[in-house]
Amino acid sequence: MLDQLPLSRKQLRSIAQATARINIWSGAIRSGKTIASLLAFLIAISTAPTTGLIVVVGRSLQTIERNVLDPLQTIELFGPLARQVHHTRGATTATILGRTIHLIGAADARAEGRLRGLTASLAYVDEATLIPEGFWNQLLGRLSVPGARLFGTTNPDGPGHWLKKRFLDRANELDLRAWHFTLDDNPSLAPAYVAALKAEYVGLWYRRFIDGAWVQAEGAVYDMWQPDTMVVDLLPQMQRILGVGVDYGTVNAFSALLLGLGVDGRLYVVSEYRHDSRITRRQLTDAQYSQGLRNWLEVNDAQPEWLFIDPSAASFMTQLWTDGVPGVAKADNDVLDGIRSVGVALGSGRLLVHRSCQGLIDELPGYSWDDSAAAKGIDKPLKVNDHSCDALRYVLHSTAHEWRGLLRTDLRPAA
Template sequence: MALNDVLTKKQAQAFKSYLTDDWRTLILSGAVRAGKTYIDNLIFTDELRRVRNLARKKGDNHPQYILAGYSSNTIYDNVIASLERQLGIELKPDRHGHYHLFGVDIVPAYTGTARGMNAIRGMTSYGAYVNEASLAANDAFKEIVNRCSEEGSRIIADTNPDIPTHWLKKDYIDNKDPKAKIKAFNFTIDDNTFLDPAYVEALKASTPKGMFYDRAIKGLWVTGEGVVYKDFDKDRMTISPSQIPAGLRYYAGVDWGFEHLNSIGVFGEDDQGNIFLLEEHTGKGKFISHWVDVAKDIQHRYGQSIVFACDSARPDNSNEFLAAGINAVNANKAILPGVECVSKFMANGKFFVNREGVQEFFNEIYQYIWDEKTGLPVKEHDDVMDMMRYAIYTQHAGGGYVPWK
């Protein structure tokens, strides 16, 4: 079997570099579904064999290696489970949570929290595999680098792109100092020639334009440019009350405010996955009793069981909702995943606004822009936008609504 039967051209290029180049850190970055993790998993198994042989020459019977990822779930999904699917290698954790393969003790480290790095503090490692490296805190990545101090130790990493000023991009990928010994490869979706062309075409068509497309499809390290919701088409997506179908599933979002705008919105969703912003109630300088009355009226018209995904920044207000018999839950407030979720409905032509039901939506949608420095939306003209994100993303994020505590 030829190499090009199992690896794409870009994967083969990266694997050749792994085998023949003089490097200490190898980073594969780029688009989703581009084959980065697949080839890094293969390299990972080869690295474990190399580490075993290196340790034997030193008389070390217990070589250790770091397997790092954002969380235990991401390590399992992206590496452990993938190795079983790709190579038939089944890894089971021991009583310490470590894995073992080819005589190497593989120690998991979770880069999403400071506590997740405790397992490797004081450790001396022969190398590391860092999955989803851009999600790691800079200090966490530095700690991993510091632990890889055995002679001949090396670090491999894969990641999706982030902002161009991200520390991983500036300090590692763009580092051309030969003494640093860093090799970096960038992947686009089209580099994965094993994907079904129909799937790629559909993915490109359904990915929101702008930053999300540039990162997910082109594999570029970019910030947003201009308005956040580039796919919103007022002419096509604004409808009259008579165009709203019956039999929708209803849910609501709440962004608390007093000196700035407070916004409550009601959304309906049909069986085809179309979302309708049915009504929006926005104002400022109004006490919680006013918003309780608004929510009670919404309950009266849409059903007592309608769920309000609330901004967790004001638990006192949410508790007032609960005391009044209003079904308030903590909203899932993840910013970029939430924006992407809303954007996808717009990109797919499945988002509609009742022209007679909104107050501030059209004032904000065209002023809601990206911050080039942070890669996040600017914190202005965002009250209705946040409310919308809370409602839609909480409804569609994995696990559904988060119960109020």
């Protein structure tokens, strides 16, 4: 099988050397680390002891299906072996090479309970930096069968992350082997695709996902923001009004942003509705916010496809539904993925902001990473003056599946 795939020397070496108790493949996206780790995992399954369970761990069952099982079932990657990978969507077990594989989602510390009483001989961990440290420690404790091994993959995180500090940096002290991959380590990638990947990531995400560096999140979250070139006075005709992002606030500011796709192939923050009770000294009810939002949309002659609301604002969503407002939905509130979507759109020159959106324009330069959290290995923005930034993240990330394939590909990052 190995001689049928265009594997690099580093991939082959990592597969052959993955005999330690802990084996970790880290580095850039699309660098070949996942394929190498999955091949090593298949080989390990074929020789694993019959005592002890085999488990695959990921942030959720859905990510396990997408990142592990779907590739394993791809004929182009694994040939005839792909036919020996059987899984029913949504099931918590799979069958690989005749062995039952247990699939465990580990989104938070509560997932540790799923390991209680378990004895394992082999484990595969997808996106290891996203797994709670307590779960990881519990899993290592459950790998108690003689010769048990753990295979893990990860993109780099901050240098203070527990996986780097407690394991990767101590590889010489532990029964651990690790391999670091860059895009150049994947011989199957076309140069044009590599160039496109490099154009899609900026700032922190470029350094981590393209360079494969363990770097700290510090300074401005959107360090690519340049108001001189990204704030516009005139808007082109909009071919679509993709949505509205709403960050709900009563004591704090209430902010709504209207996102459109222009005929020129760029995204535009067209307009902003904002009410700050600390400035106006007047708090509004859900009904008043609903009326204000509808009046604002009417003034802008806008019929957005979706209204993405702060997921914590359940009462406000109920008010909108009562008022018959169409397209109301909970926003995707994955903070880091949402920040990445905004950063990609800004850094590639694909997102511009109309000058009337003053709340957003004022907030973007000061939206910063929390240094105290970064020192603990946690990426978290400061929760200060971030209401319009949150509204932007809600609408941009929640519609990412719509706009990523629609934008012009010849745009360049702002100078």
